[in-house]
Amino acid sequence: MTDLGAPVELRAGPGRRELTVTGEGPAAARVSPDWVRISGASAMALRFRSGRFGRELASGGINLLLNYEEGCRSDCAYCGLARTRPGDYEDKSFIRVEWPLVRTDELVERMARAEDRLTRLCISMVTSPLAYRHTCVITEQIRSAVRTPLSILVAPPTLNRAKLEQFHELGVDMIGVGLDAVTEELFRSLRTEVPAGGAGLSWTKYWSVVDDARDVFGPWKVNCHTLVGLGETDRDLVETFVRLREREIFSYLFCFNPEPDSRLGGRPKSPLRRWRRMQLVKHLIESAGYDRDNFGFDAAGNLELLRGTTSEVEAAVADGVAFMTNGCPGEQGEPGCTRPYGSYRPSEQFRDFPFRPEPGDMRAILDELALDDIFEREVRA
Ligand code: SF4
Secondary structure, three states, X not given: OXXXXXXXXXXXXXXXXXXXXXXXXXXXXXXXXXXXXXOHHHHHHOOOOOOOOOOOOOXXXXXXXXOOXXXXXXXXXXXXXXXXXXXXXXXXXXXXXXXXXXXXXXXXXXXXHOHHHOXXXXXXXXXXXXXXXXXXXXXXXXXXXXXXXXXEEEOHHHOOHHHHHHHHHOOOOEEEEEEEOOOHHHHHHHHHOOOOOOEOOOHHHHHHHHHHHHHHHOOOOEEEEEEEOOOOOHHHHHHHHHHHHHOOOEEEEEEOOOOOOOOOOOOOOOOHHHHHHHXXXXXXXXXXXXXXHHEEEOOOOOEEEEEEOHHHHHHHHHHOHHHEOOOOOOOOOOOOOOOOOOOOOOOOOOOOEOOOOOHHHHHHHHHHHOHHHOEEEOOOO
């Protein structure tokens, strides 16, 4: 399953596994659609859990994850929920943090009470034969009680066009597709060719779901999650950003964050400089219409040249939006799904900011970008 999320670290300690909800059934019965997992940040926002963020954040994005005893049938090399990653599914972290299990009806009730503070809701499917039916059930439950826009981060193997149409009819606002790996070769090595027991995923199927979702939901209502740091080149990322922009589909950037004991658990994150540059590049492609010829690469596909006008590039950097968390927006276009701590530990520097970077953050970002090394000015009119 894909990288998604809104995680915040919930500290280990007494009561870490204790659920704050009432009326729990036996562990075996705590499955979707009656139960769902929610991100740590969502649990805190809805007061299922107490806790503090490193900086004051008002997180209005609520991320739900379907829960089954057998877990997700896929076995992606980098995912915390992967089948062959050691541990019981219910105890597995996702993006290195815990996702507590809550009763769906209580969750919906709390979301309805907190509606004024909420910006975006999202149901993340997993690869399971029950996932589509249960996503519909939970969507109906949410839509009957809460007005906040709803996204579904889909599991493509479980879907077809008719099922996407059904999501649309039920009032789903946006569709996310966790492509994650941006080339077919990489996708195949990390998501298709899996150890015994896993369900391999199909690159072709993922793109057919992207196409169908774009047809059914319309322009800028579909997004692809794309990861930086799985082994792709900068050129691969630029190609993907342009390809998606041309189809009026958002690319949402995620920074690979190794899950301990996953097959990629030992791989380092991408260097901060590369990550910052990819954030800026993606923003220029999506928001300023930059194209392939605005960028130059070395023989290995590393970005070595950015061609553009000084005013455009400086404005894009200074604005700070390029470095904020990419996610489905709130009703008025404000940041919706902000996933605080999704790409970094609370003790680490922000990789993406769930708020507009402050002056001190901007100074650090400028250092990290080292733009003078790659920027060829005033070429683009
Ligand atoms: S960006 Fe959108 S699709 Fe992705 S997890 Fe957030 S709300 Fe869901």
